[in-house]
Amino acid sequence: MTQSTRSRSVPDPSAPRKRPKNRKAQIALVAAEAFSERGYHAVGVDDIAARLGISGPALYRHFPNKYALFVQAALGTVGSLRAAAEGAVEAQSDADPEGRLDAIVNALLTTTIENRTTGGLYRWEGRYLQPDDRALMRADFAALNAGLMAPLAEMRPELTGPDAGAIAASTLSVIGSITAHRATLANRRIEKLLHGAAWAVLRCDLGSAAPAQTTIEDPSAGGLSVTSKRELLLTEAMKIFDRRGYHESSIEEIGAAAGINASSVYRHFPSKADLLAAAFYRAADRLAVATQSALGSTSDPAEALERLTGAYIDLAFAHPDVIAVYFAEIGNLPASERTSLRNVQRLHIEEWVNLLTAVHPDRQQAEARFLVHAALGQTLDVGRQMRFDTGAQARGRMQKLMLTVLHS
Structure with a gap:
């Protein structure tokens, strides 16, 4: 190799590097x-x-x-x-x-x-x-x-405005669901799977949705107030974390919402991070109770799946802030708590996956996992579009959409 050839093929480290145009x-x-x-x-x-x-x-x-x-x-x-x-x-x-x-x-x-x-x-x-x-x-x-x-x-000219809006929101939620979890699957399989789920939603007959069979509490209804300061703090913290985000929320603001001064908050929780962790465990406990109740009430997998979707919607629509914080703020937990609670979340998802594959034995677990994430995410995405209406009709429509995705 000649000297001139070497000078052309080996970059000169002293030469200024060009900035990429993009x-x-x-x-x-x-x-x-x-x-x-x-x-x-x-x-x-x-x-x-x-x-x-x-x-x-x-x-x-x-x-x-x-x-x-x-x-x-x-x-x-x-x-x-x-x-x-x-x-x-x-x-x-x-x-x-x-x-x-x-x-x-x-x-x-x-x-x-x-x-x-x-x-x-x-x-x-x-x-x-x-x-x-x-x-x-x-x-x-x-x-x-x-x-x-x-x-x-x-x-579909027969669709009412609210039903068309719910179907559109559900379709976008199904497509965007992969951004909220780390489950793995080949891109072609993801595309085929979610394409089928999206079209199942687009063809969904919401008009035939039966009203929800359960009656749930109305968060705005009057009643006796909780007197435990710890419970008040957890309740108000969930609302504020959901509305403002963890980092934009302060102990002073949370304490004021609960009628407690900032110094008194620390008697119950050593730090804001501890308050967030307690809120996560509370949400996980509520999900575990709902799951256990649905699974323990029947031996038929299809009926159990229907009851589980209903129980999940009841919780999400009565306490949307709880579910939103549970999924949105896990990255702000202390590392030790984050690992533990990620495992809790993973186990909760696997309960759904095992139930779905029992209903559809031909569905692979990896694919079922994507459908479960897509179905669960709708309770927030479509729920917001429905303004988390706790009426039986709205919850029945939400359940129809969830089951449509799971059975797609």
Whole structure:
């Protein structure tokens, strides 16, 4: 090899390195993955820079601060979904409503699978956006939902507005469900499985849904008040963690909501983290009781699955803050508690998986696990659209959607 050949094939370490043209997009992607995995408050600019192999000052050339990076990452994840859906509709503009719906479903599935590691950002961390930026994210979601409902209304003109809205929300929830868990399956199998579940939902006859058989408490109804300070603190903490997020909540705010000064809170819980852990154990206990009751009331797997979905909806609709915190805030627990409670969550999912595969022996456990996650996630995603209406009719419709996904 000649000297001139060597000089062309071996980079000169002293030569200045060129910045990639898409450096800003790279930074936003890595930031989205980090924020989604660990949460906005737990990730620093230096953490993101280190993942990229650049310095903090180099990152600041593209983004003035962490919040600006967060906004770019958060809005980018939702924006990519909206762009995918709108592009699919444009490409299939001459297709019939079913063809346009299928194009949207396929585009959203492809985009979500490709960006699975960033989905937690828009599902949970969006509450840390400032009001104006949160409004932009909601506008993208509204456009995405409207884009789905338009061909749905053409394909199924008999649907009422509320039922069409619930079906659209359920479809988006099924597709987005893979961003909320770490279960593994080949991408092609995920796409086929969730495509089938999404279409089962799109064809679901909510009008035939029977009202829920159970009567549950109305959280807004009057009655005797709890007097235990510890219970009051747990109740108010759940509400505030759900509304504001763990990091934006303070002991002073939680104490004030419970009618207790901050110093008195520490008599019951040594720290805010301990309060969060106690809230998690309370939620886990409630889920365990509901599961045990449903499974112990019958020896028929199909009947047990129906009772279990009903019990889960009863809990989620009566106490949506409990379920939301249980899934959204686990990353903020102390490491020792996090490991223990992840195991509790995993065991709870496996109860559902074992029951589902008993009902459908031909369904592999790995696939059943994805369907269980998709069904459970709907209680929050569709529940919000239903405003967590505790009436028997609303809960019956929610159960119909859950069972449709599980049996798809």
